[in-house]
Amino acid sequence: MSETKVRVWDFPVRLFHWLLVPLIAFSWWSAEEGRLDWHRLSGYAVLTLIVFRLAWGVVGSDTARFSRFLKGPRNIGAYLSGKSGEPRLGHNPLGGWSVLAMVLLLLTQTVLGLFAIDVDGIESGPLAVFVSFDQGRVAAEAHHLTFNILLALIALHILTVLFYAVFKRNNLVGPMITGRKTLASEPAVAPKMGPLWLAFILLILAGGLAYAASKAFWAF
Amino acid sequence: MQAQKATRAAIAAVAVLIAGVSGLAVAQTAPPARTAAQTVDYREAQFRRLGAAFKAVNDQTRASSPNLATIRTNAQTISTLATEFPSWFPAGSGPAAGLETKAKADIWTNGAGFTEQVTRFQTAARNLSTASAGTDTAAIGASARALGATCGGCHTAFRERS
Numbered sequence: 367m368s369e370t371k372v373r374v375w376d377f378p379v380r381l382f383h384w385l386l387v388p389l390i391a392f393s394w395w396s397a398e399e400g401r402l403d404w405h406r407l408s409g410y411a412v413l414t415l416i417v418f419r420l421a422w423g424v425v426g427s428d429t430a431r432f433s434r435f436l437k438g439p440r441n442i443g444a445y446l447s448g449k450s451g452e453p454r455l456g457h458n459p460l461g462g463w464s465v466l467a468m469v470l471l472l473l474t475q476t477v478l479g480l481f482a483i484d485v486d487g488i489e490s491g492p493l494a495v496f497v498s499f500d501q502g503r504v505a506a507e508a509h510h511l512t513f514n515i516l517l518a519l520i521a522l523h524i525l526t527v528l529f530y531a532v533f534k535r536n537n538l539v540g541p542m543i544t545g546r547k548t549l550a551s552e553p554a555v556a557p558k559m560g561p562l563w564l565a566f567i568l569l570i571l572a573g574g575l576a577y578a579a580s581k582a583f584w585a586f
Numbered sequence: 587m588q589a590q591k592a593t594r595a596a597i598a599a600v601a602v603l604i605a606g607v608s609g610l611a612v613a614q615t616a617p618p619a620r621t622a623a624q625t626v627d628y629r630e631a632q633f634r635r636l637g638a639a640f641k642a643v644n645d646q647t648r649a650s651s652p653n654l655a656t657i658r659t660n661a662q663t664i665s666t667l668a669t670e671f672p673s674w675f676p677a678g679s680g681p682a683a684g685l686e687t688k689a690k691a692d693i694w695t696n697g698a699g700f701t702e703q704v705t706r707f708q709t710a711a712r713n714l715s716t717a718s719a720g721t722d723t724a725a726i727g728a729s730a731r732a733l734g735a736t737c738g739g740c741h742t743a744f745r746e747r748s
Contacts, residue, residue, distance in 0.1 A: 485633075485748070486741065487640035488734040495645045499638035586649035 372556055374455050374547040376427040378565040382419050383542055386412065386472075390520070394513070402489040406479075409491075410576040413476040417572035419469055422565060428557035429455060435462030455547065455557055461526070468519050475512045480579055482506035492582045625679040626687045632667060632674055639663040640733070643714070647727040654718070657726060661711075661718040664733070668711035672704055688746040703740035710736045 375383075389412050396405040423432040437445075437459035445459045457465055480491040483502030494502045530536040541547040578584070620628060639660040646652040675693055682691050693700045710733040717729040 483637075483641055485637060486734070486737045487637035487642075487644065488737060490641065490644070494641070495649070499634065499641045502641065503634075503637075584650075586645070586651075 370549050370552050371546040372455060372549055372553055373545055373559060374429055374541050374557060375545045376430065376559045376565075377545065377562065378418075378422055378426065378560075378569075379430050380542060380545055382415050382422075385415060389415070390516075402484070406491070406580070409476050409479045410580050412472060413480075413576040413579065414569070414573045416469060416473045416476060417575055418565075418569045420473070421568045421572065422560070423469075425564065425568075426560040428559070429457070430560065432462075432466065435459075436466060437462060455553060464519070464523065464526075468516070468523065471512060471516050471519060475509065475516060478505045478509040478512060482509045492580045495582050495586055622679055622683050622685055625674075625676060626685050626689075629674040629679070629687075629689070632670070636664060636667050639667070640730075640737075643718075643730050644734075647723070647730050652723050652726070654721060654723075654726075657718045661715045665711045665715040668708045671707065672701075675700075688748065690744050690746060693744050700740075700744060703736070703743065707733070707736040707740060 389408055393405060393408040393412065396402070396408060419430075422430050428434055435457040442459040480493040481497050481502055482505045483490040483494045483497075483499060484506065485503070487499055490502060491505070494505075497505070527538050530538050642660040643657050643664070646654075646657045675689065677694060679685065679687070680689050680691050680694050681687055682694065710729070714726070714729040714733050717725045720726075
């Protein structure tokens with residue numbers, strides 16, 4: 367039995383994941399403290415990451431691609447009953463949907479924030495100029511609600527990782543840090559990693575989009 | 587001469603008539619008696635109007651080429667609402683009466699402190715109105731920020747955190 371290390375998470379996916387942790391925490395804190403200037407900046411950063419991740423999920427590394435980790439009910443059933451065969455690399459069929467849910471929720475969260483207006487009509491997202499006060503208030507309330515759903519999903523995410531660590535003796539955190547997973551044997555097919563230059567370009571484009579949104583697309 | 591006199595008399599008569607009718611109109615639009623719960627609803631509706639008007643001002647002051655007419659109209663709305671503002675808080679319309687409201691009981695128990703904040707707000711509203719009569723967008727922006735600060739100051743002291 368020769369153990370082998372396989373690259374499973376590319377650098378962009380890991381960076382995306384670990385940048386979200388402090389950014390979400392900071393967004394939460396700055397909102398609670400009423401530091402909306404910082405909250406907006408943090409939101410633009412999250413939006414950049416999310417837009418990047420959506421693009422990377424289409425053209426990025428194998429393990430980052432939605433087409434690869436979003437599976438139908440039969441596959442999920444097989445996974446849950448432990449009949450899925452060879453050890454898998456990347457998201458499992460349930461985790462994949464959880465990733466999509468969190469990414470889409472964060473997208474919803476940030477976009478709602480762009481349109482949100484505070485109760486006094488003072489602080490607002492950059493795109494609130496396109497909506498009425500009442501619509502902006504609805505956006506703000508939804509922004510609040512989706513954050514609570516997000517917190518629930520994050521809690522579920524952390525509990526699942528702990529469950530894998532404790533009951534399945536499967537360390538999921540290590541590979542998300544190092545990018546490498548230790549396997550008992552060489553996998554039949556190692557996941558193909560996307561080029562870093564492509565990730566870099568996508569990140570710049572995503573940042574450009576967030577910047578344009580922060581300027582209300584220069585419409586005013 | 588005679589014709590001029592007659593015209594003056596006619597104008598005076600019309601003026602008296604208008605004054606009388608508008609007086610009547612004022613009497614008719616005087617706030618109707620509301621239940622305590624309706625008072626809270628009314629107050630919230632007025633605050634929404636205030637928020638909407640202030641949003642309209644802020645949208646413009648942050649724009650690259652502000653629409654001064656929009657600012658003027660909404661600054662006027664804010665100024666008018668600021669004048670009416672104290673009447674939105676009649677005694678018995680607070681949480682002490684068991685009402686669902688974010689207005690703190692301190693508004694009624696610390697009337698002097700509340701009045702001080704309201705006066706600040708009214709002054710800032712007037713200043714914005716004055717500034718918006720001109721075309722100095724920097725001055726308008728500064729007075730809008732000053733107005734926002736009076737909102738925030740009072741809300742910290744007299745409104746429950748949501």
